[in-house]
Amino acid sequence: MTVTAQRTTPLYAVLGVAALVSAAVVWLASGELVAAASFLGGVAVLIVAANAIARAQPTDRGEELAPPDWSVTVAAIERPGEAVAIVDRANRLVCANRAYSDWFGAGNAPPNLQLDRPALEALARAAREAWREGSGEAAGIDSADGTRRWTARAERAGRGEDYLVWRFEGQAEEDFVADLGRALAGPLGHLLSRSGIEAALVGSDGLVRATAPGFAVRVAGDASATMAGQDFANLLRSDERDRIFFAREGRRGSPQTLIHVPLGEVAATRAPDADAGPSLMLLVDAGVGLGGAGESAGSAATPQLEALLGALPLGLAMTDRDGRFLFANTPFRRAAGIADKPLPPFPSDLVVREDKGPVVDAVRRFGKGPASATDMAIRLRGTPDDPVSLGIAGVRGLGDAAVLLSLVDSTEETRLKRQVAQATKMQAVGQLAGGVAHDFNNVLTAVIGTCDLMLLRHTPGDSDYDDIQQIRANSNRAAALTRQLLAFSRQQTLRPEVLQVPDVVSEVSQLLKRLLGEKIELKVHHDRELGPVRADPQQLEQVIVNLAVNARDAMQAKGDGSGKLSLATRRVTARDVRKMGSEIIPEGEYTVLVVQDSGGGIPPEHLGKIFEPFFTTKQQGRGGAQSMTMGGTGLGLSTVYGIVKQSGGFIFADNIPATAGSRAGARFSVYLPVYSGEMPARAPKAEAAPTGEWSGGGKILLVEDEDMVRAVAERALTRAGYSVTACADGEEGLAAVANGGEFDIVVSDVVMPGMDGPAMARAIRKAKPALPILFMSGYAEEQLRNDIDIADMHFIAKPFSVQQISDKVGAVLGAARG
Structure with missing residues (x-):
């Protein structure tokens, strides 16, 4: 009997006697036995209820709980490779194991550790989640010197949930190739050898890095023999039929099927300093899967091979002789665009309709023919515009598996191709737009110039004046559109x-x-x-x-x-x-x-x-x-x-x-x-020289291959008082100078058939070095100045009006004369 039970027994006896006495007093006072019995029953019910409530109350904590012995807790949380710490609500370190003290110091309580700011923020979030929700986690916590990385977990604990238990587990850097080598030397290698498959890890230099124990037996006769550093090719022999044998066994042994699985991409991503091209070499005994016991062995080998292929980062799949899928690893599904979908029955179900027939024929041909390999371009249903390469290799001795398929995840390559195609398309359209705008500017120059000449003969109020103005306004709108085309093609004239x-x-x-x-x-x-x-x-x-x-x-x-x-x-x-x-x-x-x-x-x-x-x-x-x-x-x-x-x-x-x-x-x-040079001072705008100063005295050589533009420019300059000699191409313009013509300025188009404007200008400058040149063009002035290296060269953009060409010629002549 407990102490509580011993104390409550006398109390119940006293209460019982008191209840009986009280019932007797009620009976004497009322003279009714029923009333006394009812009173006694009610008291009994109250006593039973009080007893039930008393039992439901917690026992005295002072009698049952002793002060905590944290040394026992420390002994319980000692775990190799895991740091454990317990903190209270005041964020005080209650106890910690040895690993925690070695890693973080006994004077530091999480989350306030000597780490960088991102790590501290992650630990603080984990602590808040733990106090609020019962648990929290922070991954990728790096040490201050960057040599360690942990995953931290915090859990609320204690009767009053007044403590947090922190656990820090170290994270090791993953080395896929090294892990694969250790796996081959261990249970995985034994499993493959029992299934008739010998495996070796070979570096890019052709030297063996690691082998399965069965491989060492076949090569050296001793499972514990060290094969590392030996030339892989020297361990094998081939006969006149190109069959492969182990060198030690010669033709006494069974022929082998060699499967080469490159691991170069994995080595580059996991270990940047490793060799560029390690490979996994699988030698499959030709007797595996060819009837009797061999057939059963080959059937048993397939699941192990699937497990091995599933661990590789390359897109690999296997089919039977009829072309049905047997297996596909995750990278193959991802490259084929079916990462979250079930594997279809046939590889041809992955490609567009036009490629179904070639894929079916190739898979069946390699499944039933000699063991060989090839690549073919296919178009997947999910990305029909981007062809990919499908590798097909016939394999033998693997039971139902007859064809090995490989597909590279080309998502990044496809993205880059699209960017290059987009840039190429934009450049091509830009060149087209620039050419169209240039030709259109010639037409607009003729239209706008003709309108200007017609307006000189009409006054406001004439019947034709408003129509001419409307034509001129629409032409200016078209000129704005050509400026947009030139802006798109980056060939407009900028004045930065x-x-x-x-x-x-x-x-x-x-x-x-x-x-x-x-x-x-x-x-x-x-x-x-x-x-x-x-x-x-x-x-x-x-x-x-x-x-x-x-x-x-x-x-x-x-x-x-x-x-x-x-x-x-x-x-x-x-x-x-x-x-x-x-x-x-x-x-x-x-x-x-x-x-x-x-x-x-x-x-x-x-x-x-x-x-x-x-x-x-x-x-x-x-x-x-x-x-x-x-x-x-x-x-x-x-x-x-x-x-x-x-x-x-x-x-x-x-x-x-x-x-x-x-x-x-x-x-x-x-x-x-941001412009980093000196801030230039704003130059005052030069006033255009009055055109009347040279009226009738200036001689102009006008060279333009477009008849309409040449006619408008000639009439505009003639009306302004200049003497104009018009030529249709560069050869004719050069001949006008060579025949003794004296000119004050050359006004020429840039792009012309035969001799273009810059070539003509260079030839003229040899005879007349000081003769000013004014180029007319619909292309960008900046582009022309970069392409044309001629001193004292001026520029006017097409389309231009009659007044603009006259003012520009006057300004150039004024600058040349003084």
Whole structure:
């Protein structure tokens, strides 16, 4: 009997006597026996209930619990290779084992250990999770010197759950090739040998690194013989039929089937300092699986071979003689695009319809023919546009397995191919756009010039005046379109200046407010200490306007047309670029312009296409979600891309997810390199010389192969008072000079059949070194100046008006004469 029971027995006796006396008093007072009995029954019920409640109460802690003996706990938590520590709610170290003291010191309690900041944050999160949820874990905890790595786990413990038990387990670096060598020398090698398969690990130099015990027996006659360092090829022999035998056994032994499994990619990823091409060599006895006991042995060998192939990082699969899949490892499934799907019955089920027949024929041919191998190009159903290489090898002696298939996971290679193809396509379209724009500029020059000449003969109010003005206005709109084409192809004429991006944003912000309307809020924010950039301010304004118009169209297509557009400039240092880990942006200082809207974002399938020319998601006559165009032509973002790239910058687009206070949207980030040279002083604008100063006295050699442009330019310059000699090509122009012609200036096209403008100018300069040259072209001035190295060269861009060509010639002559 317990102490509690001994104390409560007298108490129950006293209560019983008291209840009987009380019942007698009730009987005497009332004279009724029933009332006394009822009273006695009620008291009995109360006593039983009180006894039950007393038993349910916990016993006195002071009588049952002794002070904890932590030395017993320390002895219990001593484990090799695992550090264990116990802390209380005040984060005080209660006890720890020897491994913890050696690794972290007895004076440090987790999570406050002498580690770097990321590790401390991870331990702190694990501690909070443990106190809140009962357990927490932090993986990849590195020591301060980087020589150790642990996985930490914390669990709440104790009757009152007032303690945390921390366990730190060390993580060893994985060495796949070394582990495979140890496995071959152990149970895995014994298992393969019993199944008729001998295995050896061979380095790229052809020397043996490790072998299975059965391999050593077949080669040296002793399972414990050390084969490491021997030449693998010298251990084998072949006969006139190219059958392979062990050198020690000669033809007395059975022929072997050699399966070569390269491990070079694994060695490079697991151990960068290892040899480039270690290989796993499997020698399969030809008698395995060929009837009788051999057949059973071959059937038994297949599961072991599947286990071995499943551990390799190469995409490998096996089929039977009829071409049915027997096995495929995880890398093969991943490369075939069926990582999360069941394996189909036949390899032909993985390819497109056009490749089914060749795959079926090849698998069956290698399954029933001699043991040989080949590669063939196939197209998988999941990626029909990207051919991959399928390796097919016939194997023998493996029971049902007759064909070994290999497929390389080419996801990264496919991504790079797509990037190269995209860049090539953009370059080709850019060259085409530049050529079209150049030819179109010749036509527009003739149209605009002819309109100018006609307007000189008409006054406002004439019946034809308004029609001519309309033609001229439409021609100018077409000229703006050609400038977009040239911007996309990066062949437009830029006049870069050293400027601050916030100044450009300030200049264009009033225009943006009118473009966006009242329902769209415009917010502008600038970082401090922004570096200057070198860009054309007008073209940079065009970039901002195009992006803002796209954002407006996207927001108007969503709901009530309201939203928020933010323009921000940020400073990005070289260290920030390193942290980004980008393979596109070179390391350096950048000023970034960020344009972000709340228009719902860009569909993921369109993100890779938005900078392509003529790509648009707008419906006919209206804007669409993240329209990506300007005016629906599909040139808005391609123009932006061309301007940014021609300015030496980079542009990226991504989506911003919705948050509690804002809607989802798109973000464009324009990176412009910071200008590090001296800040140039602004040169005052030179006033154009009055054209009348040379009226009738200046002699011009005009060389242009386009008849329309030549006629307009000749009439314009003649009306301005110049004497013009017009030539149709470079040879004719050079002949005019060689025949004694005296000219004050040469006005020439750049690209012409036969002798082009620069070649003609160089030939003329040999005879007349001081003669000024004015080139007319629809190509970019900057590109021409890089390609044409001629002193005192001037440039006028097509299309030009009658007044512009006259003023330009006057300005060049004025500069040449004084």
